[in-house]
Amino acid sequence: MSHYDLTNIKGEYHFVVRDWHKVLDLAKEYGWIPKGTEVNRIMKSFAGHWDNWDGNYFTFDNQLVAEEDAKNLAKALRAALKDVPKKRVNKSLDDMTLLELWSGSKFRQYIKGFVLFCEEGLFIIR
DSSP: OOEEEEEETTEEEEEEHHHHHHHHHHHHHTTOOOOOOBOOHHHHTSSSOOTTOOOOSSSOSOEEEOHHHHHHHHHHHHHHHTTSOSSOOOSOGGGOOHHHHTOSHHHHHHHHHHHHHHHTOOEEEO
């Protein structure tokens, strides 16, 4: 897979793999403590042994991000947005900090949209 599809009751949000990892890293830097994902009935409907689920956010298994975790993720990213440069930083992606990666109005808006998505509560990663 080249991207993550995130689904909640109101819609979807999408991140390429690299950006999904980076947005979660940014949230952690701003106080998000991941609770871990949960197995849900969609996962259980597929063959597999889900008893030993590790709570990861990085596979494409329809894992559930619980409401409290999603809202805490939103809170951390909202705090981070205060420090994200409004003007796009002109560096190579490899040289950018986590804040600089989301700099500029286009990327800031994307994170703002994701904050609103997370504030809706639980979502599924697929």
